[in-house]
Amino acid sequence: MAQAGEFRYVGFWARAWASLVDSVLLAMVIAPVLWAAYGWGYFDAYIEHYRQVLGGDLLAAAPAGRGALDPLMTYGFPAIAILAFWICRAATPGKMLIGARIVDAVTGAPPTTTQLVGRYLGYFVSTIPLGLGLLWVAFDARKQGWHDKLAGTVVVRARRGGGAAG
Numbered sequence: 826m827a828q829a830g831e832f833r834y835v836g837f838w839a840r841a842w843a844s845l846v847d848s849v850l851l852a853m854v855i856a857p858v859l860w861a862a863y864g865w866g867y868f869d870a871y872i873e874h875y876r877q878v879l880g881g882d883l884l885a886a887a888p889a890g891r892g893a894l895d896p897l898m899t900y901g902f903p904a905i906a907i908l909a910f911w912i913c914r915a916a917t918p919g920k921m922l923i924g925a926r927i928v929d930a931v932t933g934a935p936p937t938t939t940q941l942v943g944r945y946l947g948y949f950v951s952t953i954p955l956g957l958g959l960l961w962v963a964f965d966a967r968k969q970g971w972h973d974k975l976a977g978t979v980v981v982r983a984r985r986g987g988g989a990a991g
Contacts, residue, residue, distance in 0.1 A: 832933065832981035837963035840873045840980060843919030848916055851906065855898050857864045863891045903913030904945060911941045920980065930967070932977045 859867055887913050910917045915926040927944070929936050936944070951958025951971040958971030967979055 832928070832983055834854065834968035835920075835923070835980040835982055836968050837960070839923050839925065840920075840968075841961060843917065843923050845924065847907070847917045851903050852907075855902060858898055859895070862894050864922055867891055869887035908941060908945055911936075911944070912938055924982050925980050926982075927978050928981055930969070930973070930977045933981075936976070936978050940978055944976035944978055947975040957961050 856868075874922060911927060914921065915928065927936055927941070928934065928983060929940065947958075947970075951961075957981075962968050962970045969979055973979055
């Protein structure tokens with residue numbers, strides 16, 4: 826079990842970078858599967874939607890899903906992949922790249938599966954109000970987003986020159 830002095834909290838920008846890495850990796854798996862199943866037309870509909878939104882039509886309807894594979898690859902696969910990494914490594918590839926991991930906020934021990942599932946579901950709570958729950962990381966003393974607070978977790982790195990393994 827890690828002691829509080831053995832690690833430091835990971836801030837907003839490092840976590841944003843890790844999230845970008847994870848998003849690119851997920852897209853590299855998901856996009857080819859969706860392209861193989863639905864062709865380029867699948868992506869054209871989304872590109873047109875974003876053109877409308879960027880052009881000022883903020884109420885433009887998002888394209889409807891194309892079939893059963895769409896929600897499985899868009900929502901199911903990322904949830905399973907992220908939870909699997911969290912459960913097995915206490916980090917996603919992006920977090921591993923920056924030497925960060927998720928720990929229990931009180932004990933510093935690896936979080937329970939229940940905490941990690943709660944943390945994942947907490948992302949929805951964090952993103953609904955304009956992403957404020959994610960931005961909260963930038964202002965919180967322990968660098969916790971709302972999803973971390975709900976799950977009782979923190980994201981940490983080992984202190985330089987010793988301490989807990991990252």
